[in-house]
Amino acid sequence: METIDNDTFASWREEGCLSIQENFHVFSQFLTQAKDFAKRGHYETAAVYGEMAAVYATLKHSGLFVSIELEQILLEISKKTIPIDHNSKITTNPLAEPQKILHVATSVQAIGGLSKMLWRWIEQDSSRSHSLVLTRQPRKEVPKILDEAIKNSGGKIYWLNETIGSVISWAKRLKEISNSADMVVLHIYNHDVIPIIAFANQAQSPPIIFLDHADHMFWLGAGISDVVVNLRESGMRLAQKRRTIQPERNILLPTILEQTRREFSRSEAKQKLGISEDTVVLLSIARSLKYKTINGISYADAHVPLLQKHQEAILIVIGSGNREDWSAAIEQTNGRIRSYPEREDTAIFYQAADIYVDSFPFISTTSLLEAGSYGVPLVSRYPYSDASEILGADMPGLTGNLIWVRELSEYTNILSRLVEDELFRLNLGEKTRHKIQNTHTGENWQSYLEKVYHLAASLPKATVALTRVEEIFLSEPDVLMPRVHGWNFDMNNVIQSHLTIMPFEQRLHNWWKLVHNNSFNNCGRFGPLKYLVPEWFLCRIR
Structure with a gap:
């Protein structure tokens, strides 16, 4: 079986250059519309178009990891819509311990590393009160474990999009809630404009800590963040190089894990x-x-040679679901590739595993850490050049133990050795477990967090350049992004997904255009009609 060869990479780079320029053109259209609406005083619509620009840049890589121009538009919207209280100025004592932490998330769910990071953070940092603001929580319940962690800390959960209004009124509400907090931590989705508008007035905002949980993609927040928290070194380097984050505001905070205790032997x-x-x-x-x-x-194909060589081995993949393109590989291995949909009860599988193999081409660092915490050796594929390090798997607790392989043949060989050599895999698994435990759990992790809090309290408020020409990059890693992380959608998909937060006149205008052009997709129950209803109303009938 072939691996990704040089000719393929050359083709990807060529395709990537073209895609980036096309994507940047669409991004610029949304950006221009946001700017035009803002100039005409239609600030609510401008904010929505700003978010649509950010969504597009996030999911259709446009050669950017930050847009200072877009953030400036959002900051101007804030100045025009959120009055400055000249009698109020928040001051932070760098020697004082912050006691009230306000976390802000776009939404939370039971499955996924971002929500796990949030509730583990709150559970570990138990000496402080933690509250949570959800800016755009869909019609689903907050995970019970997160709800309990917040209540146990003496905090509260606020749902912004259940209140009548839209982006700007929700930003105002977020600003009001934050006035009683010592610090704010943003766990937001890359495109969420609400916190950007809420905290544009930095002199009247608590210290803002931004959690860079999607370091391989474009995001909003560079202009308002006092400290950017990076989960890994590659993201830290990219934040400084491509997001204009000053070195003194750039800090590492490992992903937090629960203390792992085996319930069962392997x-x-x-x-x-x-x-x-x-x-x-x-x-x-x-x-x-x-x-x-x-x-x-x-x-699945990538594992066929190994499984054909080792009849005693099986591959279990959780989250992949039923995939037609895996059927041939499953047949060739006599069903020894087992594919399951997403599920929450993953602990039993980690405890049964002998070897953990990372997802590809999109890595999953949280799963790597969780597997390693059970003493399972870890293997991840990385066929790219060093310039694309952000596409690889790295975490502080993985350094020195995670096995990286570039070639598919090398991947098969190292897995074969792990299958054959039980002592090797047990020793490597134990070293991995020990390093992760000493970096990502308990008081060891807490020491990293205390440094973050102290830095946020002691630094002067961040400033961002008022003018900067947007410059797209047509080199690695950018040119590989459309292939590795590209999403299949267009402008109409973005507009459709934002109809419910548009002012009614703009909503009706865009809704009719989508109907006329037969451009609605995956409408579900009630079809296109539900997009005429504002989001706050939909959330109230959850």
Whole structure:
């Protein structure tokens, strides 16, 4: 089986250059519309178009990791719509311990590393009160474990999009809530404009800490953040190089994990899953989108040579779901590739695993850490050049133990050695577990967090350049992004997904255009009609 060769990469780079320029053109259209609406005083509509620009730049890489121009538009919207209280100025004592932490998230869910990071943070930082503002929570419940963690800390959960209004009124409400906080931590989606508008007036905002959980993509927040918290070194370097983050405001905070305690031995866990004790279990856990078929080779295909060589091995993939492009590989291995949809009860699988194999081409660092915390050796594919380090798997607790491989043949060889050499994999797994535990859990992690709080309290408020020409990059890693992280959608999809937060006149105008052009997609129950209803109303009937 072939790997990704130089000719393929050359083709990707060529395609990437063209895609980036096309994507930047669409991004610029949204940006121009946001600017025009703002100039005409239509600030609500301008904010929505600003968010649509950010969504497009996030999911259709446009050669940018930050847009100072877009953030400036949002800051101007804030100045025009959120009055300055000249009698109020928040001051922070760098020697005082922050006691009230306000976390801001776009939405939370039971599955996914971002929500796990949030509730583990609150549970670990137990000496402080933690509240949470949800800016755009869909019609689903907050995970019980997060709800309980906040209540136990003496905090409260606020749902902005349940209140009558839209982006700007929600930003005002967020600003009001933040007035009683010592610090604000942003766990927001890359495109969320509400916190950007809320905290534009930095002199009257608490210190703002931005969690860079999507360091491989474009995001909003550089202009308002006093401290940017990076989960890994590659993201830290990119933030400084491509997002204009000053070195003194750039800090590392490892992803937090729960203290892992085995409920079952490896053989007991296998037995509970109906797997023979002698079977060598390879495991991978991630969302379906992270298992993309590349160059005609699916994730399942990449493991066929290994599984054909080692009849005692199986591959279990959780999150991939039922995939037609894996059927041939499953047949070739006599069903020893097992693919499951997303599920929450992953601990039993981690405990049964002998080897953990990372998702590809989209890495899953949280799953790597969770697997490693059970003493499972970790292997991740990285076929790119060093210039694209942001596409690889790196975390403070993985350094020195995670096995990186560039070639598919090398990948098969290292997995084969791990299958054959039990002592090697057990020793590597134990070293991995020890390093992760000493970096990502308990008081060890808390010491990193205290440094973050202290830095946020002691630095002067951040400033951002008022003018900067947007410069797109047509080199690595940018040119690989459309292939590795590209999403299949267009302007109409972006407009459709934002109809419910537009002012009614603009909503009706865009709704009718989509109907006329037969451009609505995946409308679900009630069809296009539901997009005429404002988001706050939809949230109230959850």
